[in-house]
Amino acid sequence: MKILNDIRLLYIRKVFETLRNPIFIFTSMMTPILYLALFSPLLKRLTGAPGFTSGDVLDVFVPGLLVIIAFLNGLFVGYGIIDEVRNGVIERFRVTPTSRFALLAGPVLRDLTNVIIIVSLFTLVAIPFGFHIHLIGFLILLLLVGMLIITTSSFGYAIGLILKDEDRLSPIVQGLNLPILLLSGMILPMSLAPKWLQIIAHFNPVFYCVEAGRLLAAGHIFERPVAEAFAFMIVLTVFTVSWATRTFNRAVS
């Protein structure tokens, strides 16, 4: 199949890009490691407090961080594609008979690979700090994290293609970053929040992932929030990927 071959070729191209610059993997781990080292000690005092009743605070905090790693990695990919648009690379591909879906899927799958590696490495780092992990739950959590990175990185590439300019991309990236982070319940569980804040959080896909992530990491697989998160993310992934493919199909000047 031409389309599968195209995806493979464009995936390999991006993987080589990462391998030539592997420092990217480590810089991507810096934010979560700083959270773990400099912020999680503050949470230690909260053991047993409302929202933290289920065991060690890290078991509440780390799953949220794993989700945030996926979210942040996808959000910033727009900068990379703006560079490629500027150098005419995307346009050159668009004049070949390459499948338009492959133009998106190649880079997105590379981002997926990176995030799975980063999330797994980070989990290993967190275990000595006192993070307990349920293996099956963790593997299911990886599925959820995978859908999140596919969604955010597809969104990132499409928005980069549309805006074609770092100065126009930055306000959107920054404008999404902080509110989504704050409303995800990553830092403190949203169950501590007043009702109105909780209602707003329910419009945030990352919130569902964080909630489900905590349950999954503890091995609670057949829970309502897990099902909700999967339902939400499947719909969102399909929608975002098809929208992003259409963006690659349309004219980019």
Place this chain on the structure above:
Amino acid sequence: MTDVVVETKNLKKFFGGGKSLVRAVNGVNLSVKKGEIFGFLGPNGAGKTTTLRILTTLLPLDSGKAIVAGIDVTKNPQEVRRRIGYVSQVGGSDRAALGIENLVLQGRLYGMGKKDATDRAKEIINAIDLKAFADRMVSTYSGGERRRLDVALGLMNRPSILFLDEPTTGLDPQNRAKLWEEIKALQKAGTTIFLTTHYLEEADILADRLSIMDYGKIVAEGTPRDLKKQIAGDVLSIGVENQDKNADELVSLLRQQKFVRDVTREDNNLRVYVQNGETALPEILRLLEQQKLVLKTVSLSVPSLDDVFLKKTGRSLRTGSEGGKE
């Protein structure tokens, strides 16, 4: 296959709407024959790149018809893509990979197997002499090296026609001359080339035939020789002191003279088209004196493509082309 590789009929593409409607391409008819270098000349913003983007399937047309390599671009863009090569203004090579990797990937995206793509890449590396740098990262290339890789990428699929959009923009004179040689050599090897440019010399030197575009329309077409012949005789270029009123009078006075075919004016520069420059010059100097105009510069030349453009549009391509945006 017929001898016509590109044909457009009443091609139109508008952008925006209402008061900000831009008629980027407004009824363009083109015809490019097999084996020729076709020059597409015009100032920045004339609509050249938009036309090119329609022909290369990057942009849908609004109305009209475009046949490229025997295929209708609207009906079967995928098949058009298989048959053409395209080198955009900004190039297209991937900075974060080796030159050879760029070439092989390009071949494989056209559906070639690994071996075919590698063989073809090596063939091109030899043909247009990329040997010295094909194994280096593109990010280390000089401007000239990168341009040649860009052109090589456009040739990977052995296209029926190679579209080059402003290929020498940003190159120094030496690299420009070298690329001109490459383009000529490609033509000799049988490639049909469609080249847009806003450099008159480039069109004059390279193009077998050319069309001149301005404000979305074709204003002239033919061989460079035929176009220049339309402006037979000599051209006197006269610069006068900054006295607008008198210059206006001078223009109308000159137009009344029998030996003058045409006069165009841009600020304080007049171009006077005459049958015989040597005999016309003394007459003109006499008129200048009568008008009490101070002569700053005067020169005699044969008509250039700029004169063709000036005659068709009333503007000079040379002075009006900088700073525009396409």
